[in-house]
Amino acid sequence: MAIFDDVSTKFFYNYLNNFSPTGYEAEGQKMWLDYLKPYIDEWKLDNYGTAYAIINPGKDYKVVIEGHADEISWYVNYISEKGFLSVIRNGGSDPVIAPAKRVNIFTKKGIVKGIFGWPAIHVRKAKSKDFEASLNNIFIDVGAKDKEEVLEMGIHVGSVVTFDDELTELNKQYFVGRALDNRVGGFCIAEVARMIKEQKVDLPFSLYIVNAVQ
Amino acid sequence: MITETIQPDVAIVVDVTHDTNTPMMEPKKQGNVHAGKGPTVTYAPAVHNTLRDLIIEAAEANDIPFQREASSRVTGTDTDAFAYSNGGVPSALISLPLRYMHTTVEMVHREDVINTAKLIFESLRKIEGGMDFRYFH
Numbered sequence A: 001m002a003i004f005d006d007v008s009t010k011f012f013y014n015y016l017n018n019f020s021p022t023g024y025e026a027e028g029q030k031m032w033l034d035y036l037k038p039y040i041d042e043w044k045l046d047n048y049g050t051a052y053a054i055i056n057p058g059k060d061y062k063v064v065i066e067g068h069a070d071e072i073s074w075y076v077n078y079i080s081e082k083g084f085l086s087v088i089r090n091g092g093s094d095p096v097i098a099p100a101k102r103v104n105i106f107t108k109k110g111i112v113k114g115i116f117g118w119p120a121i122h123v124r125k126a127k128s129k130d131f132e133a134s135l136n137n138i139f140i141d142v143g144a145k146d147k148e149e150v151l152e153m154g155i156h157v158g159s160v161v162t163f164d165d166e167l168t169e170l171n172k173q174y175f176v177g178r179a180l181d182n183r184v185g186g187f188c189i190a191e192v193a194r195m196i197k198e199q200k201v202d203l204p205f206s207l208y209i210v211n212a213v214q
Numbered sequence B: 001m002i003t004e005t006i007q008p009d010v011a012i013v014v015d016v017t018h019d020t021n022t023p024m025m026e027p028k029k030q031g032n033v034h035a036g037k038g039p040t041v042t043y044a045p046a047v048h049n050t051l052r053d054l055i056i057e058a059a060e061a062n063d064i065p066f067q068r069e070a071s072s073r074v075t076g077t078d079t080d081a082f083a084y085s086n087g088g089v090p091s092a093l094i095s096l097p098l099r100y101m102h103t104t105v106e107m108v109h110r111e112d113v114i115n116t117a118k119l120i121f122e123s124l125r126k127i128e129g130g131m132d133f134r135y136f137h
Helices: A006-017 A026-039 A121-127 A147-152 A180-198 B002-006 B049-061 B078-083 B110-126
Strands: A042-045 A051-055 A062-068 A073-079 A084-090 A102-107 A110-117 A139-141 A160-163 A168-170 A174-177 A206-212 B010-018 B040-043 B067-070 B091-098 B106-109
Touching (some): A006 A026, A006 A174, A006 A180, A026 A042, A026 A051, A026 A180, A051 A180, A062 A180, A062 B002, A073 A147, A084 A160, A174 A180, A174 B110, A180 B010, A180 B091, A180 B106, A206 B002, B010 B049, B010 B078, B010 B110, B049 B091, B049 B110, B091 B106, B091 B110, B106 B110
Parallel strands (some): A062 A206, B010 B091
Antiparallel strands (some): A042 A051, A051 A206, A073 A084, A102 A160, A174 B106
16 A cells, blocks of 8 residues: 555645644644544544544553644734834744745735845845844835734734745655644654555554644 | 543654754764654653564564664653653654754655654554553563
8 A cells, every 4th residue: 555645645735735833723633634534433623723533432542643733933023113024933933044935924814925025145245244044133024015004914913924835846755845844744643544444454442643733 | 731631551653853964964963864764763761662662673573664863851742741641651752854844945755754654553553452561560
């Protein structure tokens, strides 16, 4: 049995291209559970959004296989009068890689596009030789004329921001993308459930397949 | 945390780890991990020896390539949360080597993804219902 057949490869791409920053994992969790449903007996969700599937429920002995589902992101923590956003980290986000990256900002009005702006190389050199991106100087431009317009777009302090890069392949051997950490683990445990079902493995315990948030 | 809700007897956690063979990484300091050479199995205080050895035996019996790595104190993964919950849940960690962690170009090797799923699957097949993980009686 191939781990990457047409069905699982499609799921892998959809799941990894979906955005699941902390607090916004619901869609990804639904996608993950929908993929798993043919291979499991039950599924559950806890209050914070951890999803888990059960094979062979009701046994005394319980085994968990677990991965964490959330991706690293940023929080908007300040909006300047000119309409630029400052961010803080939600998880291990790296300010050094932020300049010139495109981002998605999660709002009640849906995803708003933005970019991490960065001054030109010749302007920068005139200022300082060691002009390094840090939380103190990176900023997001959403194309708004001022703070008021930013707020009208649905963005506010606390809005969650992710990079918008999608999954690609290198040399037919590597998958490349944002936040493979650790949704690729979520894919692996889903494939384990599929193997158990397809190979008709009779487990002597209840198996819990957990895609955790927090 | 979910460990209190489920009250498991065993937990196998899957996460990612650093491929340390790309530029500017230090295999001697960070452990020698190559993407494409299989998932890693971690040795750490939070990892249960019997469960870890069961995973390694599953790998060897089924010709699944794997690598070893060691963590002092915490593993920095959910393994710690499971291991130190509910009076101690026998836990182990299987990790996928990943390049350029926390960037927009994180890379994993296709074969490592396949072998990680296989290793978890084959490990589960070795776990018996009611298995006792105490080191002696």
